Amino acid sequence: MRNAYRVEVVRHAERELMARLPEGALMRRAAAGLAAAAADLLGRVYGTRVALLVGSGDNGGDALYAGARLARRGAGVTAVLLSPDRVHPGGLAALRRAGGRAVGAEEAASGRAVLGGADLVLDGITGIGGRGGLRENAARLLRGVTAPVLAVDLPSGVNADTGEVDGEAVRAAATVTFGAWKPGLLVEPARSHAGAVRLVDIGLAPYLPATPDVVALQHADVAALLPRPGTDTDKYRRGVVGVAAGSARYPGAAVLAVSGALRGGAGAVRYAGTAAAEVLARHPEALVTDGSPEHTGRVQAWAVGSGLGDGAGAERAVREVLDADVPVLIDADGLRLADVDAVRARRAPTVLTPHAGEAAALLDTSRAAVEAGMLDAVRRLADRYRATVLLKGSATLVAGPDGGPVRANPTGTGWLATAGSGDVLSGLIGALLAAGLDARDAAAAGAHLHGVAGRTAPAPPAASDVAAALPAAWREVCAARPRRA
Numbered sequence: 403m404r405n406a407y408r409v410e411v412v413r414h415a416e417r418e419l420m421a422r423l424p425e426g427a428l429m430r431r432a433a434a435g436l437a438a439a440a441a442d443l444l445g446r447v448y449g450t451r452v453a454l455l456v457g458s459g460d461n462g463g464d465a466l467y468a469g470a471r472l473a474r475r476g477a478g479v480t481a482v483l484l485s486p487d488r489v490h491p492g493g494l495a496a497l498r499r500a501g502g503r504a505v506g507a508e509e510a511a512s513g514r515a516v517l518g519g520a521d522l523v524l525d526g527i528t529g530i531g532g533r534g535g536l537r538e539n540a541a542r543l544l545r546g547v548t549a550p551v552l553a554v555d556l557p558s559g560v561n562a563d564t565g566e567v568d569g570e571a572v573r574a575a576a577t578v579t580f581g582a583w584k585p586g587l588l589v590e591p592a593r594s595h596a597g598a599v600r601l602v603d604i605g606l607a608p609y610l611p612a613t614p615d616v617v618a619l620q621h622a623d624v625a626a627l628l629p630r631p632g633t634d635t636d637k638y639r640r641g642v643v644g645v646a647a648g649s650a651r652y653p654g655a656a657v658l659a660v661s662g663a664l665r666g667g668a669g670a671v672r673y674a675g676t677a678a679a680e681v682l683a684r685h686p687e688a689l690v691t692d693g694s695p696e697h698t699g700r701v702q703a704w705a706v707g708s709g710l711g712d713g714a715g716a717e718r719a720v721r722e723v724l725d726a727d728v729p730v731l732i733d734a735d736g737l738r739l740a741d742v743d744a745v746r747a748r749r750a751p752t753v754l755t756p757h758a759g760e761a762a763a764l765l766d767t768s769r770a771a772v773e774a775g776m777l778d779a780v781r782r783l784a785d786r787y788r789a790t791v792l793l794k795g796s797a798t799l800v801a802g803p804d805g806g807p808v809r810a811n812p813t814g815t816g817w818l819a820t821a822g823s824g825d826v827l828s829g830l831i832g833a834l835l836a837a838g839l840d841a842r843d844a845a846a847a848g849a850h851l852h853g854v855a856g857r858t859a860p861a862p863p864a865a866s867d868v869a870a871a872l873p874a875a876w877r878e879v880c881a882a883r884p885r886r887a
């Protein structure tokens with residue numbers, strides 16, 4: 403599990419830890435980890451050229467101390483001081499003692515030698531103390547950078563707490579973060595600015611609270627959630643999932659939702675809707691009816707909405723499913739048709755799975771606003787609907803109705819942005835709900851498996867290929883399950 407904490411919490415933990423350590427110890431730990439990561443990226447330190455972009459706070463201090471370590475190992479290190487009158491004095495002195503040099507931003511901008519000639523650039527402009535995007539002098543300098551950038555703690559210019567990027571921000575090849583993950587390293591659009599992230603342990607863990615703000619489940623976490631049929635099981639104990647999806651116009655959505663459901667670990671899949679013949683033709687294992695959900699046999703969860711269209715039958719299907727006292731997943735057309743108060747009044751869990759455009763319609767805002775503020779959008783929707791909300795994106799987010807950590811999916815891939823891929827996901831999560839997973843777990847585990855399937859299906863995958871790759875994804879994830887003693 404990757405646990406991310408907002409800045410206020412990290413700062414509190416740092417103060418607690420610092421009070422127990424000699425002056426400067428934390429920064430030394432941070433700089434040692436940073437220098438080691440820089441050395442790994444460089445491959446060989448001696449004879450290389452490293453540039454440091456140094457801002458006015460401790461983030462710049464980390465870069466300077468790490469630069470000093472690299473200079474001692476034979477790198478030519480030049481610090482570019484963005485605010486020469488407010489630079490970390492101890493860091494600058496350490497760099498100079500180690501043989502590094504410092505120049506002002508004007509000097510660095512006028513010649514190409516410093517930034518254009520560097521093998522690696524360390525971004526120490528701002529860390530958790532940064533506010534807003536990069537300022538113009540920093541943005542201008544970065545345009546002259548051709549070498550890979552290693553971000554110190556966070557890519558400068560991103561919002562550590564929300565993952566929002568307001569203006570220009572550093573695009574790093576890698577980020578070394580200290581003490582704990584920050585939400586911005588897991589949430590888009592900031593996540594894409596961070597590259598590969600390495601967490602350096604500076605001893606903060608004992609001072610961090612038990613409940614993080616954002617988490618990213620890893621394979622082993624998901625493996626622990628997935629159902630494992632015992633020897634005494636039967637299809638009802640494994641869970642029966644109902645799928646109410648598709649329409650005369652979109653029968654394929656029904657086929658795809660059922661294909662996801664069949665590979666989600668439930669014991670059986672019941673389909674209710676107008677695409678019964680198409681579903682049966684493709685999936686002989688499905689139990690189908692062309693009636694409405696009310697007239698379907700017993701199910702332990704419903705997935706409703708994919709390709710339903712907006713006819714009278716669609717509205718009825720959504721209403722009937724919401725009336726059922728079992729967990730319900732609502733996707734696509736179902737989101738438009740579901741009454742907020744009916745969702746809020748439900749006793750059994752509800753999972754909504756909008757993409758940014760659908761979330762924007764539900765929140766009465768623009769798609770761009772949702773994409774820019776994913777964390778806020780998912781939390782607001784969960785609160786408004788008193789439901790678990792899965793907001794799709796390259797790092798899909800899952801928020802529960804009662805607050806608590808938001809889950810950010812780490813396995814997403816652009817290959818999943820293909821028609822019908824969401825239908826597969828809805829069936830998959832529906833099956834996990836029927837198998838008895840808690841709503842938040844079902845949504846997060848579904849997104850995780852779906853992402854792995856999108857990555858492992860032969861590229862470029864169509865939605866059916868993503869569904870077909872789910873068993874292999876399931877195996878890959880479960881291979882990370884700790885062995886029982």
Ligand SMILES: NC(=O)C1=CN([C@@H]2O[C@H](COP(=O)(O)OP(=O)(O)OC[C@H]3O[C@@H](n4cnc5c(N)ncnc54)[C@H](O)[C@@H]3O)[C@@H](O)[C@H]2O)[C@@H](O)CC1
Pocket residue numbers: 416417420428429432457458459460461462464527528529530531532533534535536537554555556559580604
């Ligand atoms: N507090 C600690 O115990 C530790 C902190 N460490 C480092 O210290 C950093 C936090 O240091 P600070 O609190 O000094 O904050 P930062 O260094 O992140 O940034 C604050 C400084 O940047 C300026 N600034 C804010 N927004 C800016 C913008 N958009 N453009 C340019 N300048 C801007 C502010 O005026 C302020 O001087 C962490 O991110 C981490 O790198 C590490 O050394 C580990 C230990």
Ligand SMILES: [K+]
Pocket residue numbers: 461525526527528529553554555556557558
């Ligand atoms: K930084």
